[in-house]
Amino acid sequence: MNFFSLFSNNYPIQTLGENQEISTLCFDSRQAKEGSVFFAIPGTQVDGHQFIPQVIESGCKAFVVERMPDNIPANISIIQVKDANEALAEAAKSFYGNPSQKVNLVGITGTNGKTTTVTLLYDLFTQLGNRCGLISTVQNKINGQIIPSTHTTPDALQLNKLLAEMVQAGCTHIFMEVSSHAVVQKRIHGLTFKVGIFSNITRDHLDFHQTFDEYIKAKKGFFDALGKDSFALTNVDDKRGEVMLQNTKAQKKTFGILNIADFKGKVLANEITGLQLDFDKKTFHAQLIGNFNAYNLLCIYATAILLGEKQEEVILQLSTLRTAPGRFEQFVGRDGKMAIVDYAHTPDALENVLKTIQAIRNKTQKIITVVGCGGNRDSGKRPIMAEISAQLSDYVVLTSDNPRLENPEVILSQMEAGIPKEKKLAYKIISDRHLAIEKAISEIAQANDIVLVAGKGHETYQDIQGVKHHFDDKEEVNKWL
């Protein structure tokens, strides 16, 4: 491919130098080599423009920049653009042959429920006989083949490459998570979505977005960019459900349990054995637990109908779907003690999960919650998550999640500040997560009690000072049950 054909004619602000053959695209100086195009991206930590001299030394001769560098050697070609992140997505799309246009791409955004929904959509559509692709926090999948995932939504380059591999493998349906970071950083810019879904929005990620309004605006950006041949599907029971679709050109569709909606659900029963549901007047049993999963299932159902699947077959398959890894996974010990491992790492998720446990337990069972909050992430949610845990559990063990580069004791004291006065006797701080789970299960819980281990779900590591140590909540609970 040649450098100048990465962009349409009027896209660059200016172009300097000769056109040339290129073989790879990159935005990290450490990966640049002869034949690469280097995209200089102003990031949250450093500005990629500062690496241009060393990238030139590595033999790379083609650059995409927001600001023209000084002293450019004669054999270098440069394209100047307004937004390097957006340009990266434009270029990735043409480099990989515009893969999203060749499939039914479904994207979901929302604070909670994205991984659950895309995982179940992937399972459902596979069971209905389609070849599918999955892009999620837990893993990526190409028709059954697992590819490890590093982000909820990969960067534009990885993303278009993955989509192209899925197209190559014959996938007709691809289900992906769209994080708010991905919208702001234009990782999804230029993709053709057949369906865009909004699940819900509550507090999270204010370290990145600063205000809740900015966070809403980021998510709305996904729907603003959908084309008229797409569907925009929203949860009308969420306060921001309608706002999300305000400026979209896509065909608007709604789902809801409380409000009038195109796809209407009812929860007939929410029990430890699952949900009894009514979707568009068809009743069925689902193995997933909790009202929040009724929303996930309803939006999966709506998506399947919008994509032309038959209602009866969809309902039949919905009842066979199992929970996604690390989402409300239950483990039972010999003395009837139960542990639930769940990825609740936002106040809303924690509240939903704890209210679900309250609703399905018998009243003699006590609830013990083991919970922590991640470092280098929204610190405002720390006291709120501790307060919710204390209000909705009989006993709380505050512990470490992924401290990352922060001091775990500081995170824990910020959490502790949220514990209400009247709950002072019903919590403990055990910073070591191994020990916290051990004590909760073997000392605090009595026979038949329920221990919720929240925050890390499927994760198999604990990130301490940038080093990932093996840690698996499921392994830990099984050790002590």
Ligand SMILES: CC(=O)N[C@H]1[C@@H](OP(=O)(O)OP(=O)(O)OC[C@H]2O[C@@H](n3ccc(=O)[nH]c3=O)[C@H](O)[C@@H]2O)O[C@H](CO)[C@@H](O)[C@@H]1O[C@H](C)C(=O)N[C@@H](C)C(=O)N[C@H](CCC(=O)O)C(=O)O
């Ligand atoms: C805050 C954030 O989103 N950061 C992402 C962003 O990095 P950044 O803007 O901080 O980049 P930077 O380090 O300042 O570097 C700027 C530029 O200089 C380049 N560079 C840097 C160093 C060097 O030596 N040479 C060089 O060329 C970098 O490659 C980059 O192009 O762009 C990077 C490349 O795409 C991402 O890997 C990185 O994700 C970091 C690791 C991260 O932790 N992101 C999380 C917060 C995230 O994205 N989460 C969302 C949502 C999670 C959810 O709710 O599910 C997700 O989608 O995963």
Ligand SMILES: Nc1ncnc2c1ncn2[C@@H]1O[C@H](COP(=O)(O)OP(=O)(O)OP(=O)(O)O)[C@@H](O)[C@H]1O
């Ligand atoms: N529809 C929902 N509404 C509210 N909470 C939910 C919903 N679905 C799942 N949850 C809760 O949120 C947690 C995270 O769910 P999930 O991993 O599906 O969300 P996500 O949006 O992918 O999160 P992330 O932003 O980390 O990728 C679950 O473990 C559960 O506690």
Ligand SMILES: N[C@H](CCC[C@H](N)C(=O)O)C(=O)O
């Ligand atoms: N995708 C989420 C993951 C949080 C998981 C939790 N275990 C933590 O480390 O905070 C985030 O980046 O905020």
Ligand SMILES: [Mg+2]
């Ligand atoms: Mg996710």
